[in-house]
Amino acid sequence: MDRSADVIVIGGGIMGLNVAARLAAARAGRVVLFEKRRFGAGESGKSGAILRQHYSHQTLIAMAQSSLAAYRALHERAPGGIGLQNPGMAFVCGPADRVGLERNVALQRSLGVEVESLDAAGLRTFEPRATFADGEIGCFERAASFVIPHLTLAAVAAQARAAGAELHEGCGVAAIEQDANRRATGVRLADGTRVAARTVVVCGGPWSRALLLAAGADLPLSAVAPEQAFFIPPAGHGPDRCIWADLVNDLYWKSETTGFTRVGRLSYEHDRAVPDPDSSDEGVSGAFLADSRARLARRVAGYREAVCWGGVAALYTVTPDAQALIGPVAGHDGLLVVSGFSGHGFKLGPSVGDAVTALVAGGDAGPFERDFFAPDRFARGARRSGAYGSSVLG
Ligand SMILES: Cc1cc2nc3c(=O)[nH]c(=O)nc-3n(C[C@H](O)[C@H](O)[C@H](O)COP(=O)(O)OP(=O)(O)OC[C@H]3O[C@@H](n4cnc5c(N)ncnc54)[C@H](O)[C@@H]3O)c2cc1C
Incomplete structure (x- = not known):
């Protein structure tokens, strides 16, 4: 040696x-x-x-x-x-994930994490710029x-x-x-x-x-390529209220320190497999950018007209x-x-x-x-x- x-x-x-x-x-x-x-x-x-x-x-x-x-x-x-x-960070879900969210919140509280539970009315007060359907619930982790x-x-x-x-x-x-x-x-x-x-x-x-x-x-272990989109928030919108995980629209978004809003998917369903991480293509598809905008605008309508800065495909090891x-x-x-x-x-x-x-x-x-x-x-x-x-x- x-x-x-x-x-x-x-x-x-x-x-x-x-x-x-x-x-x-x-x-x-x-x-x-x-x-x-x-x-x-x-x-x-x-x-x-x-x-x-x-x-x-x-x-x-x-x-x-x-x-x-x-x-x-x-x-x-x-x-x-x-x-x-x-x-x-706020989490929002529909009836399908209600039991899971409530279980997670109870577990967090038992370990001393401060979490506020929100029903649809509470979510609307929490973020008036967003749309929440009756029956949706959420929580906020301060x-x-x-x-x-x-x-x-x-x-x-x-x-x-x-x-x-x-x-x-x-x-x-x-x-x-x-x-x-x-x-x-x-x-x-x-x-x-x-x-x-x-x-x-x-x-x-x-x-x-x-x-x-x-x-x-x-x-x-396998590698996949999750795509991320970046949007310039609509005029007058400013940074989002907090980080969001939206299980209904399979989306998370976050105001970056750059001022852009980063948008990605929660599930791995759309992440393509990457057999060789050394030759992974970092480009994102136009379809992903359009779909991200549409999903985000379903929750926060103002993003419908937001300017897209582009995106990047990164890697997860799953x-x-x-x-x-x-x-x-x-x-x-x-x-x-x-x-x-x-x-x-x-x-x-x-x-x-x-x-x-x-x-x-x-x-x-x-x-x-x-x-x-x-x-x-x-x-x-x-x-x-x-x-x-x-x-x-x-
Ligand atoms: C887009 C994206 C968003 C994410 N968001 C979050 C989030 O919000 N919160 C969160 O908790 N996590 C998030 N994650 C996940 C988190 O970033 C990863 O789980 C974490 O960074 C993994 O770190 P790592 O050190 O295991 O791997 P890596 O960061 O991939 O590090 C592995 C390193 O090993 C080096 N290496 C490989 N082979 C060799 C070799 N043969 N010799 C020497 N060096 C080698 C590579 O060059 C690399 O630098 C996100 C990940 C991505 C991609």
């Missing part, structure tokens, strides 16, 4: 950077992260980075709570902050916030370096190396350099599947139950996977960093439940289900 480390982290998205920062802070030995392009080159850089706590599972709500606290602290500490804003992805990634990278982690951009891992017993022994970089380590953590987002497959681990794979890869000692966040992972980053640090070096895993995220759960016939089926709401 040319070089050595105690833990190698592959990938400089929000997961890899948080894992490296927390491992280094826990004095888990020499922590080295390799990012093949630049921090945020994958999913994280294009993320909506909404930090909500509306989920169907206790562990996810608690991880989102713990991460929100960490992001707030980072915003205070990082020079210039991480662009954290706190507009709150603490829901968002951050600016690239500021956040830079701040977490600075945290990791300050704690002693070594981070390398422009440095791709070509292969995970293992001994004859499939124990991780390190990685081989794209330039041929070999780096030894007893622990390798794969945080490669949409690229994770191919890396792991080459190492003999076939995990149910699993069959829309929950991530976090933990040791069965049959491969020393190899861990942290991927498959299915379009809702940014808000969980700090808590995932704590969890992986506990898995690797011991200590407190926080609200993370190992079995919930077990990478081998599908092989055991287990799968998670959320209140709203398969969607970025988890």
